[in-house]
Amino acid sequence: MRRDQVLLVRDGTFAALSPSGGITGRRGTAPDGLFRCDARHLSRWRLTVDGAEPSVLSPAADGAVPAVSVLMPRGVRDEPAAYTVFREQAVASGVLLERLRLVGNRPVGTTVRLELVADADFADQFELRSDGREYDKGDGRRSVEVLPDGAEFGYRRGEDWSASTTVRGTPAPDSVRDTGEGVLLGWTLTLPPHGEAELTVRAEARTPGGRAVSEVASPARAAAELAADIEEFALPWVVEGTDRLARACAQGLADLALLRVPATGPDGEELRVPGAGIPWFLTLFGRDSLLTSLFALPYRPALAEHTLLALAATQGTGYDVLRNEQPGRIVHEVRSGELAHFRQVPFGRYYGAVDSTPLFLVLLHAHRELAARLERHARAAVDWMLGDGGLTEHGWLVYTPDPNGLVTQNWKDSAGAICFADGTEATGPVAVAEVQGYAYDALVRTAELAREVWDDPDYAHRLESVAADLRARFHRDFWLPEQDFPALALDGEGRRADALASDAGHLLWSGILDAERAARVGRRLLEPDFFSGWAVRTLASGQAPYHPLSYHRGSCWPHDNAVIALGLARHGLTEELRTLADGLLAAAEQHGWRLPEVMAGYSTTDHPAPVPYPHSCSPQAWAAATPLALLTALRGGH
Structure with missing residues (x-):
């Protein structure tokens, strides 16, 4: 793994993320993404606030579970950011869980437009290596279905091979659209004076070789279960x-x-x-x-x-x-x-x-x-x-x-x-x-x-x-x-x-x-x-x-x-x-x-x-x- 990656692992599922919690679709010796059973189930995970990627105030620390990064919209010394984003992430069996908490920093209310672009290329890990090999994917077909609260990415090849990634937000986003380069989920959030708002996003990865997806509902709960597992071991x-x-x-x-x-x-x-x-x-x-x-x-x-x-x-x-x-x-x-x-x-x-x-x-x-x-x-x-x-x-x-x-x-x-x-x-x-x-x-x-x-x-x-x-x-x-x-x-x-x-x-x-x-x-x-x-x-x-x-x-x-x-x-x-x-x-x-x-x-x-x-x-x-x-x-x- 690259030293600038954050790694989250549980029961054969792992996510390799940037210190800000994102996924770029990188290939080569240190690919990023959400992986299960040799398939990359998320190849893009890009957060923007008010139309731009926030800057990293405090990066997530590798080894910390949940991984927590602190982000903010870009500002200047004399006009500090109107709000701060606390991003909390964890994995469980077949699942990436994310909690986004936005905290207002001003004595007046603030409206924030938060958008998350998600995509899944379902690349096999052997494709992602930088060994120069090419693989014929035959009749493999990718699909995208927009849902009221998110999207489902699918991949099918032949009659007996299929995989899917389902992304859902709570509360449901107020807009969901397929951009052709991923699905954009958007929320308009209102922060009271010095108040906060939060949402959670859940990405579920299913493959023919995978067992049941965990039902855990939050990064904190996933982290607690993992901590108990490690403590027992x-x-x-x-x-x-x-x-x-x-x-x-x-x-x-x-x-x-x-x-x-x-x-x-x-x-x-x-x-x-x-x-x-x-x-x-x-x-x-x-x-x-x-x-x-x-x-x-x-x-x-x-x-x-x-x-x-x-x-x-x-x-x-x-x-x-x-x-x-x-x-x-x-x-x-x-x-x-x-x-x-x-x-x-x-x-x-x-x-x-x-x-x-x-x-x-x-x-x-x-x-x-x-x-x-x-x-x-x-x-x-x-x-x-x-x-x-x-x-x-x-x-x-x-x-x-x-x-x-x-x-x-x-x-x-x-x-x-x-x-x-x-x-x-x-x-x-x-x-x-x-x-x-x-x-x-x-x-x-x-x-x-x-x-x-x-x-x-x-x-x-x-x-x-x-x-x-x-x-x-x-x-x-x-x-x-x-x-x-x-x-x-x-x-x-x-x-x-x-x-x-x-x-x-x-x-x-x-x-x-x-x-x-x-x-x-x-x-x-x-x-x-x-x-x-x-x-x-x-x-x-x-x-x-x-x-x-x-x-x-x-x-x-x-x-x-x-x-x-x-x-x-x-x-x-x-x-x-x-x-x-x-x-x-x-x-x-x-x-x-x-x-x-x-x-x-x-x-x-x-x-x-x-x-x-x-x-x-x-x-x-x-x-x-x-x-x-x-x-x-x-x-x-x-």
């Missing part, structure tokens, strides 16, 4: 703390409460799972939701329960080349927007992740209460790892670049992220280092479930044998003797991709490395070419492909560092853990205690504050959960 002993870790944890928990989105379980139960992040990823993501839930597990285990059930309900059951679906595979992301519905993008249910499936098994073991219920899903996940995942055929868990979706399918999922030291991209089938660690951990943990929960010792022995073989071969095939460090990956020809990358830190967490090598890797990650002072870089500086503003080839990701921190704790590297935690908490303090998705790779000697990555999501789920992982690590857990 918080940890009192953290919220009351004043040290850096407590403050970062409190902000992280508040953000995780905001980022929960609706999902459905295997038996149709309604769930709330961590959506990955705003603006592009407010939906269920396998890898993101799993790691977020793992970080939060000791403190908020319900997140893990809901995530496991939602992923079990969407687990692959057949073969679909466009979606990369295979039986037993855990989904990468779930979308319900127009382009996903018509399969113009593969992400309606997209399975192009090589790591979601083993991470599902890791989390299931950590949340033992569900192990018996989800035995069938766990066995299917193991079958995928041994079969289509590549463990039997290739000896490793591998991915092949997907020309329709993601070329890279581990957490560093941008093109070119998995590379050699000279910058050459690894070609498939690609076996990424940290994924082999996840696979090893998943096999060991699932074997324990088989023996202790499912009463199947033969199956347990089989998985333990596969895990032991994987671990032995990993030390032989992935280790770079000259660098004394693991390779980033093996390419399709078995060559070691020799770029030095942060993925090695995940190997400490999963336990695939022996103790001596793990200790050497952990210490190496805290040397200056890796550690910026804020966090460990995705690639060590000084290598040909390193770039501090690259998404995955030199930037710093808090969640990546959270996994590294848990690995350092597992191997007793206390000094390195404290150094890493201090850097991350210093970065959190510089961001108002909210860690962003990703930061630039510049060091503390380059600039006294973390340099922002220009396209970072914030809030973002696994970054929000990172302080909780640090808390666990510093307590000796992993």
Whole structure:
């Protein structure tokens, strides 16, 4: 999100507004609007008073709920404004709520003409990105219906796709007209001497993938319900703390409460799972939701329960080349927007992740209460790892670049992220280092479930044998003797991709490395070419492909560092853990205690504050959960 945007979020609905509360229809890396289920339901929201946009006396503060801005008609020092506008806004499930209160500043009555222009372009979020792609909307048709108290914007494509946005004012506007560039709602208000008048506006967004719209009637009530939800999710002993870790944890928990989105379980139960992040990823993501839930597990285990059930309900059951679906595979992301519905993008249910499936098994073991219920899903996940995942055929868990979706399918999922030291991209089938660690951990943990929960010792022995073989071969095939460090990956020809990358830190967490090598890797990650002072870089500086503003080839990701921190704790590297935690908490303090998705790779000697990555999501789920992982690590857990 842009720093000049105000963000309001609840139950999978979010509004990105200007500090004055408006929407301009902006596209690109930080679009504004009212969004639900990947569609922009408001693309214009422009307030004028007496024919002009008011000036901002006090902008709305990002993070404040409700968002309140103070506006006034333009005036001069010797002739101050006749009235002031207090604008209060909040969102609930499928709703943007606005209260406008006009306060007269003079001893005589004042008449004010207030107008609000609203429009809805129903653009899919994939259309709004600045990636240069064009999408054919086919027979998609927009409609506008003027109502006595507002307007209804509609969009229909084919027989089974429709969306609508209904805008209504209370009291009803005295004029409503379609201008061709939006619907103008107008009110003529009379302010008594030093008196006031107010009105409310409600915008309801409905889509095929959305649940019922909230009935909440005012921004204040929506804010109160959200505050109660966040308070219930918080940890009192953290919220009351004043040290850096407590403050970062409190902000992280508040953000995780905001980022929960609706999902459905295997038996149709309604769930709330961590959506990955705003603006592009407010939906269920396998890898993101799993790691977020793992970080939060000791403190908020319900997140893990809901995530496991939602992923079990969407687990692959057949073969679909466009979606990369295979039986037993855990989904990468779930979308319900127009382009996903018509399969113009593969992400309606997209399975192009090589790591979601083993991470599902890791989390299931950590949340033992569900192990018996989800035995069938766990066995299917193991079958995928041994079969289509590549463990039997290739000896490793591998991915092949997907020309329709993601070329890279581990957490560093941008093109070119998995590379050699000279910058050459690894070609498939690609076996990424940290994924082999996840696979090893998943096999060991699932074997324990088989023996202790499912009463199947033969199956347990089989998985333990596969895990032991994987671990032995990993030390032989992935280790770079000259660098004394693991390779980033093996390419399709078995060559070691020799770029030095942060993925090695995940190997400490999963336990695939022996103790001596793990200790050497952990210490190496805290040397200056890796550690910026804020966090460990995705690639060590000084290598040909390193770039501090690259998404995955030199930037710093808090969640990546959270996994590294848990690995350092597992191997007793206390000094390195404290150094890493201090850097991350210093970065959190510089961001108002909210860690962003990703930061630039510049060091503390380059600039006294973390340099922002220009396209970072914030809030973002696994970054929000990172302080909780640090808390666990510093307590000796992993």
